[in-house]
Amino acid sequence: MKLELFEFVDKTLELIEDNSDVLNRVASELEKFFNDSFFIKDHFLNVNYRIKSPESLKEKILRHNFYLKYKTPEHLIENLSDLIGFRIECRFIEDEKKIYKDIVNLFNIKEDGGYFSNPLNSSILLKLDEKQPQKQKNGFEIYKIDGKYNKDGLTVNFELQIKSLVNVFWGDIDHRVLYKNFNYMLTEDFFRDIMSSIKDNLTMIDRQLMVVYNHLNSMDSSNSKAKKAQLQALLSKIIHDTYLVKVKQEIGFVVNFKKSTDVIVNYLFMQGGKEESENYSINFIRILNRLNEIGKNEINFNEYIEFERDIFFNDEFTRKIGNKILEVINKDFRWNLFFKIIFEIEEGNKAEIFEDFIIFLRYRFFEESKSCLEDKDFEEDIKYEIINTVIDNVICKFAKDINIDFINDCNINNLFYDIRKFFKGINNYDDWLESKDILEQIIMEHC
Known part of the structure; x- marks a missing residue:
């Protein structure tokens, strides 16, 4: 006979599975809403979402003793704040504050319980009465907002985070190395010091990238050719270095393909369209974001x-x-x-x-x-x-x-x-x- 807590977990997971179509529909609607609302903002990049996986939910129930706190799986799901997690991504750390201000300006209709709605879609509410950014257990700050989707008797909770590119990377490190690794507790102070040092370095990289980006944006149209050449040279090096490591790991030796990456960058910039001729930095960031994703992927050269x-x-x-x-x-x-x-x-x-x-x-x-x-x-x-x-x-x-x-x-x-x-x-x-x-x-x- 199963322990009651495991029966509770199984029933909760079954309930999530039974409602997966509804959750995906709501997640898609919310993703579209946030994309449509902020895509015109220069500091906005994109929106990603994930629905909590069975493994992650099971771990959370056991870690936080939710089977004792909530009487039924239905009660747990009603109070689970991050059943769906959304992440609005921006370029730089200082852009996180800009996105948050955009959200506050949009969600300006006060509702009950500290929630605010917006005039574009009254079904979406965000809890904006809490201080932002919030301080996490690891001592670092994060913009994290609780949200609700209410429509036709259906209520779904979600969590909205705002993260710059370096904080997306940092979040993956923190989650995979610390949060998901229980062994580190034996030398917790050592790991905390190392992770704090990594975070400081990422913050410095963020500032350096912002200086580069602002410099490129400040160049006037008379220097557009020089601007494009600088961006292309930088991207070509990034692409070459990214794949050089992958090639060496896969086949065991280095291949010189620097001139080929120059051609690739020329092609990618051409694909950006004629409108990019006045603002090459937009295309630069578009490709850079993609390379950031690719860096985490494996590629089979065989x-x-x-x-x-x-x-x-x-x-x-x-x-x-x-x-x-x-x-x-x-x-x-x-x-x-x-x-x-x-x-x-x-x-x-x-x-x-x-x-x-x-x-x-x-x-x-x-x-x-x-x-x-x-x-x-x-x-x-x-x-x-x-x-x-x-x-x-x-x-x-x-x-x-x-x-x-x-x-x-x-x-x-x-x-x-x-x-x-x-x-x-x-x-x-x-x-x-x-x-x-x-x-x-x-x-x-x-x-």
């Missing part, structure tokens, strides 16, 4: 890349280049690593991402080719013919030797430097017809 569907190409360039890359994507380690990084950062449908990347390559070579003729007084149809000839030769060279170095920035810049020098001696269409074989030779000699 697996094939498989696509969800056949790849579609819409012109001769994308078809020839794309098919050549597909031939080697699971044979050449550097091509394989290159696309695994892109697929992991971008997420989503790999076939679509691959197609987008090939279009990015076409755009890159087309724009470079067009720039070679900017000062030439040719008819548009002649310019178009010449550009197509340049592109055809690029395809021919690439198809002959599928070398990933051919698409790196350094090689493309050197290639088109030589092509521009070639076009300086082309003054009319006859010159072009007489010399275009030389152009083919110039392209074939590169990389």
